[in-house]
Amino acid sequence: MSTTPAAASLDAASLDDLHTRVLRWYDERARDLPWRAADRTPWGVLVSEVMLQQTPVTRVLPQWLAWMERWPTPCDLAAAAPGEAVRAWDRLGYPRRALRLHAAAVAIRDEHGGVVPDDHAQLLSLPGIGTYTAAAVASFAFGQRHAVVDTNVRRVHARAVTGAAEPATALTSAEQRLAVALLPQDAPTAARWAVAVMELGALVCTARSPRCDDCPLLDRCAWVLAGRPAHDGPARRGQAWAGTDRQVRGKLLAVLRASADPVPARDLEACWPDARQRARCLDGLVADGLVEPLEDGRFTLPRT
Numbered sequence: 001m002s003t004t005p006a007a008a009s010l011d012a013a014s015l016d017d018l019h020t021r022v023l024r025w026y027d028e029r030a031r032d033l034p035w036r037a038a039d040r041t042p043w044g045v046l047v048s049e050v051m052l053q054q055t056p057v058t059r060v061l062p063q064w065l066a067w068m069e070r071w072p073t074p075c076d077l078a079a080a081a082p083g084e085a086v087r088a089w090d091r092l093g094y095p096r097r098a099l100r101l102h103a104a105a106v107a108i109r110d111e112h113g114g115v116v117p118d119d120h121a122q123l124l125s126l127p128g129i130g131t132y133t134a135a136a137v138a139s140f141a142f143g144q145r146h147a148v149v150d151t152n153v154r155r156v157h158a159r160a161v162t163g164a165a166e167p168a169t170a171l172t173s174a175e176q177r178l179a180v181a182l183l184p185q186d187a188p189t190a191a192r193w194a195v196a197v198m199e200l201g202a203l204v205c206t207a208r209s210p211r212c213d214d215c216p217l218l219d220r221c222a223w224v225l226a227g228r229p230a231h232d233g234p235a236r237r238g239q240a241w242a243g244t245d246r247q248v249r250g251k252l253l254a255v256l257r258a259s260a261d262p263v264p265a266r267d268l269e270a271c272w273p274d275a276r277q278r279a280r281c282l283d284g285l286v287a288d289g290l291v292e293p294l295e296d297g298r299f300t301l302p303r304t
Contacts, residue, residue, distance in 0.1 A: 100128025
């Protein structure tokens with residue numbers, strides 16, 4: 001397998017030092033999160049990984065706890081209507097994730113006897129489970145050796161190893177090869193390394209105002225040694241919210257979540273003044289399977 005120039009420049013001693021520093025830091029500084037606890041279940045890990053996509057831990061934690069209390073196993077969720085998953089998703093954002101998680105639970109029940117599979121290929125075959133999530137569950141739930149590459153990991157790799165201020169806008173094949181090359185050979189250690197690098201990126205090597213003085217890699221970070229050069233790629237723009245279709249979709253779903261019964265169209269009309277935008281967003285929610293129109297003109301969260 002080919003490696004990146006950055007990975008090729010790291011000899012065994014340098015890699016061992018890199019691993020030792022980050023793993024020691026993680027042992028001392030990692031957040032105490034329930035999906036990392038000794039009694040965590042593979043299902044709990046899967047739920048956490050889906051919830052954490054594009055959503056901060058502080059928002060996920062109470063939702064994860066409530067979700068696991070209500071649906072502690074995939075079979076529990078699979079027995080519920082998909083609309084109940086959307087309702088319980090509340091304001092985590094990107095609610096299609098709730099439907100994907102429900103679909104995955106149904107597949108786990110029907111195809112895997114209600115047990116989250118420990119095989120990476122089988123995880124990847126579950127509905128709505130992509131490359132990152134399959135690798136994360138295989139690593140964090142089952143202690144396997146996989147490159148788990150999210151934005152935080154990419155940023156640590158970019159700075160500490162390649163000397164860039166930020167990773168590319170989208171994951172590149174070179175980044176993926178680098179992540180594989182940096183993995184410890186021992187599977188349990190590789191699994192700890194995967195979560196440790198992610199935690200380092202979330203808490204210290206942040207996108208804005210990185211806390212370099214608290215970093216275990218400070219004296220060997222390629223970016224710091226190069227003088228912390230500024231990012232020379234396209235500017236990263238934050239996502240707008242006010243007045244966007246995302247906001248309107250959220251308001252429509254909030255009305256439906258708040259009612260145990262189907263909602264008449266007039267109640268949805270009252271939540272947003274722009275009729276054309278509201279109709280467009282409602283049509284989109286129906287197309288995405290998040291809202292079900294009834295023959296009598298009312299709307300409800302999906303029932304089947």
